[in-house]
Amino acid sequence: xxxxxxxxxxxxxxxxxxxxxxxxxxxxxxxxxxxxxxxxxxxxxxxxxxxxxxxxxxxxxxxxxxxxxxxxxxxxxxxxxxxxxxxxxxxxxxxxxxxxxxxxxxxxxxxxxxxxxxxxxxxxxxxxxxxxxxxxxxxxxxxxxxxxxxxxxxxxxxxxxxxxxxxxxxxxxxxxxxxxxxxxxxxxxxxxxxxxxxxxxxxxxxxxxxxxxxxxxxxxxxxxxxxxxxxxxxxxxxxxxxxxxxxxxxxxxxxxxxxxxxxxxxxxxxxxxxxxxxxxxxxxxxxxxxxxxxxxxxxxxxxxxxxxxxxxxxxxxxxxxxxxxxxxxxxxxxxxxxxxxxxxxxxxxxxxxxxxxxxxxxxxxxxxxxxxxxxxxxxxxxxxxxxxxxxxxxxxxxxxxxxxxxxxxxxxxxxxxxxxxxxxxxxxxxxxxxxxxxxxxxxxxxxxxxxxxxxxxxxxxxxxxxxxxxxxxxxxxxxxxxxxxxxxxxxxxxxxxxxxxxxxxxxxxxxxxxxxxxxxxxxxxxxxxxxxxxxxxxxxxxxxx
Amino acid sequence: xxxxxxxxxxxxxxxxxxxxxxxxxxxxxxxxxxxxxxxxxxxxxxxxxxxxxxxxxxxxxxxxxxxxxxxxxxxxxxxxxxxxxxxxxxxxxxxxxxxxxxxxxxxxxxxxxxxxxxxxxxxxxxxxxxxxxxxxxxxxxxxxxxxxxxxxxxxxx
Numbered sequence: 001x002x003x004x005x006x007x008x009x010x011x012x013x014x015x016x017x018x019x020x021x022x023x024x025x026x027x028x029x030x031x032x033x034x035x036x037x038x039x040x041x042x043x044x045x046x047x048x049x050x051x052x053x054x055x056x057x058x059x060x061x062x063x064x065x066x067x068x069x070x071x072x073x074x075x076x077x078x079x080x081x082x083x084x085x086x087x088x089x090x091x092x093x094x095x096x097x098x099x100x101x102x103x104x105x106x107x108x109x110x111x112x113x114x115x116x117x118x119x120x121x122x123x124x125x126x127x128x129x130x131x132x133x134x135x136x137x138x139x140x141x142x143x144x145x146x147x148x149x150x151x152x153x154x155x156x157x158x159x160x161x162x163x164x165x166x167x168x169x170x171x172x173x174x175x176x177x178x179x180x181x182x183x184x185x186x187x188x189x190x191x192x193x194x195x196x197x198x199x200x201x202x203x204x205x206x207x208x209x210x211x212x213x214x215x216x217x218x219x220x221x222x223x224x225x226x227x228x229x230x231x232x233x234x235x236x237x238x239x240x241x242x243x244x245x246x247x248x249x250x251x252x253x254x255x256x257x258x259x260x261x262x263x264x265x266x267x268x269x270x271x272x273x274x275x276x277x278x279x280x281x282x283x284x285x286x287x288x289x290x291x292x293x294x295x296x297x298x299x300x301x302x303x304x305x306x307x308x309x310x311x312x313x314x315x316x317x318x319x320x321x322x323x324x325x326x327x328x329x330x331x332x333x334x335x336x337x338x339x340x341x342x343x344x345x346x347x348x349x350x351x352x353x354x355x356x357x358x359x360x361x362x363x364x365x366x367x368x369x370x371x372x373x374x375x376x377x378x379x380x381x382x383x384x385x386x387x388x389x390x391x392x393x394x395x396x397x398x399x400x401x402x403x404x405x406x407x408x409x410x411x412x413x414x415x416x417x418x419x420x421x422x423x424x425x426x427x428x429x430x431x432x433x434x435x436x437x438x439x440x441x442x443x444x445x446x447x448x449x450x451x452x453x454x455x456x457x458x459x460x461x462x463x464x465x466x467x468x469x470x471x472x473x474x475x476x477x478x479x480x481x482x483x484x485x486x487x488x489x490x491x492x493x494x495x496x497x498x499x500x501x502x503x504x505x506x507x508x509x510x511x512x513x514x515x516x517x518x519x520x521x522x523x524x525x526x527x528x529x530x531x532x533x534x535x536x537x538x539x540x541x542x543x544x545x
Numbered sequence: 546x547x548x549x550x551x552x553x554x555x556x557x558x559x560x561x562x563x564x565x566x567x568x569x570x571x572x573x574x575x576x577x578x579x580x581x582x583x584x585x586x587x588x589x590x591x592x593x594x595x596x597x598x599x600x601x602x603x604x605x606x607x608x609x610x611x612x613x614x615x616x617x618x619x620x621x622x623x624x625x626x627x628x629x630x631x632x633x634x635x636x637x638x639x640x641x642x643x644x645x646x647x648x649x650x651x652x653x654x655x656x657x658x659x660x661x662x663x664x665x666x667x668x669x670x671x672x673x674x675x676x677x678x679x680x681x682x683x684x685x686x687x688x689x690x691x692x693x694x695x696x697x698x699x700x701x702x
Contacts, residue, residue, distance in 0.1 A: 024629075025599065025629055025632055025633050025636075026595045026598070026599060027592060027595045027596040027599050027633040027636055027637060028632060028633055028636045030591065030592050030595055031577065031580070031592055031636050031637070034580045034585060034588060034592075035580065037584075038580065069632075071625065071628060071629065071632075096632075097628060097629075097631050097632035097635065098628075118632045118635055118636055119573045119576075119632075119635045119636040119637075119638075120636075121576065122576070122580075
């Protein structure tokens with residue numbers, strides 16, 4: 001159903017809600033049927049769990065809710081519960097004559113929305129429609145306005161059934177994070193995120209439901225809840241990226257034309273798209289890392305963005321003359337983000353120079369942006385080095401956000417790829433995610449990683465420069481790859497805080513220095529616990545470079 | 546005739562109340578009756594019919610599971626059938642049957658063979674008794690309706 005249709009249905013709820021009742025006890029089933037009819041639901045009954053599954057698989061949109069007995073001869077009710085949750089993601093209510101706490105617990109853990117004891121009273125059944133509304137609202141929210149990082153957690157919790165609180169408890173226990181974070185979180189390491197992406201890819205972004213993803217990921221101690229919230233962020237990020245990508249594409253197209261006209265000299269002057277035009281010293285264009293850094297001493301995010309873009313853009317700038325509608329042109333204009341998007345949009349001509357790694361950097365944001373609209377090609381991970389990892393995405397995201405919003409001058413861009421990245425990571429996810437690219441400049445001010453970013457920049461620059469003329473395809477390709485592999489906004493948002501600490505912790509090969517310096521800076525700024533980030537992020541960075 | 550109907554109705558009321566008082570029926574049976582209306586006029590009778598069928602089936606399962614001649618007794622299997630009977634009896638309001646199932650289940654868990662066999666015998670007697678009593682009640686209802694009267698609603702305190 002479309003969103004509108006769903007809303008309409010909801011308006012009529014609970015009348016006509018389609019329930020599938022499963023119980024091998026014919027007496028109970030008959031009574032249940034009558035009770036449900038009296039609640040004005042539409043009832044289908046079966047005394048075989050297998051039949052129930054077939055009915056559900058036959059048409060996933062045929063039912064709104066499933067009520068199932070726990071003890072059934074042909075299939076364990078809990079098993080049915082799991083399968084329904086995994087395959088159809090429908091709310092399931094358990095029924096049982098067992099009043100033992102352990103059974104109720106088991107039901108909750110397997111994802112039951114509710115657990116009713118026999119004999120069932122009609123009063124209890126009159127309220128079960130709430131689960132359907134709740135669940136569908138949850139689904140809708142996943143693709144709607146993004147929440148702040150903090151808010152997401154809270155919102156998710158509010159939406160959750162009381163029964164699901166238990167899962168949160170579990171998650172808390174699983175996490176050994178000693179940090180001062182408000183609640184323990186699962187750390188979405190690169191590996192974990194990769195698995196997530198693979199699962200989502202396999203299922204299809206539209207059809208990926210938490211249970212299935214969880215199953216495919218096959219990770220111990222990971223709960224459906226963890227996956228659900230991660231997925232939500234992922235989708236939000238995708239949506240945002242797509243939107244922003246579109247915006248950027250338009251701007252980029254204009255910019256590139258302008259750029260061409262103004263030539264390199266006019267780099268700094270023509271970027272007034274963004275709120276804060278940043279002077280782009282052509283001299284700083286290439287490798288003005290140190291210089292760049294200076295520009296954004298207090299704006300780590302920006303710095304990072306710059307560094308990222310710088311790295312990325314650098315090649316672009318060099319190739320600018322030949323990239324008419326390239327992102328490069330746009331990049332020059334200090335819109336690293338847009339270029340990425342535009343790359344996608346403009347068939348990725350923009351960043352011809354991006355090597356896979358570079359692209360990944362760039363791509364990440366693009367991927368995020370373009371994911372929805374443009375490059376859905378889910379290639380495996382863009383960067384061998386960066387991998388779809390969260391970090392990349394996050395950085396890119398920050399980077400793109402920063403770039404877009406702050407009109408980072410080319411030089412800045414070039415010189416502060418790392419800074420940007422770091423900054424982006426440091427920045428809280430929420431601002432990043434929730435704000436338009438255009439207004440992301442705010443987020444830049446948060447971190448001051450410039451010092452470290454310098455080093456980073458160098459790192460970035462080199463590869464970038466070397467790959468000045470990457471195939472244009474690399475851009476989109478990598479972007480798609482990045483997208484696929486990374487967890488664009490979601491990763492960023494979710495792991496914002498984690499990233500910060502994570503960055504600090506990990507040593508990524510050549511990025512060690514950068515990281516270390518970043519860490520130092522970030523630590524002073526970041527308010528999240530290091531424990532959160534974990535080392536996965538860093539590790540990937542190292543390999544990237 | 547009216548006196549006849551009134552008498553029948555009184556008989557019906559008294560009989561129903563006695564079933565509750567003697568513990569054959571409980572609140573759930575009352576709830577079940579509430580679900581009967583013009584849309585489903587024979588709802589209670591239908592459900593009880595299903596219930597008695599279940600009893601036959603489940604008691605048969607228990608008897609087979611407790612049959613030593615087939616080998617070792619599988620108490621978990623007995624327990625599973627008892628559990629199901631408990632569920633359905635509680636759903637229809639068959640109070641005595643349900644009570645027996647609780648005891649029966651305990652014997653199963655304790656793997657008390659004699660206890661289980663005793664319970665099985667009692668359950669068998671109990672459901673048959675209930676069946677007879679309810680049949681009498683339904684007959685009274687039928688007589689009232691045939692006499693042109695309305696089956697009174699019996700309020701159980």
